[in-house]
């Protein structure tokens with residue numbers, strides 16, 4: 338796997354997210370309160386809510402539209418809701434966020 342630097346972890350607020358355009362569509366990159374980074378699809382499987390605008394808590398995100406909660410490790414919806422978001426490899430090295438290069442190939446912007 339080749340890793341591509343998409344920016345500093347400081348570019349994302351704690352418990353925040355930013356969106357990266359990739360060949361698989363918009364990917365939400367989340368930063369947790371523990372400085373962990375997760376990358377998932379930005380679209381909620383319920384009604385396409387923008388998960389990057391959701392609330393990050395622990396290693397989960399709550400969709401801003403109807404409050405479905407997704408585990409950022411597995412992408413699986415929690416509780417009674419049934420659905421799953423795609424998750425992608427992401428890591429932090431020396432303060433830089435790295436995503437899987439094959440995912441970002443043909444990145445739009």
Ligand code: FES
Nearest residue numbers: 381384386400403
């Ligand atoms: S669109 Fe995400 S919970 Fe409804």
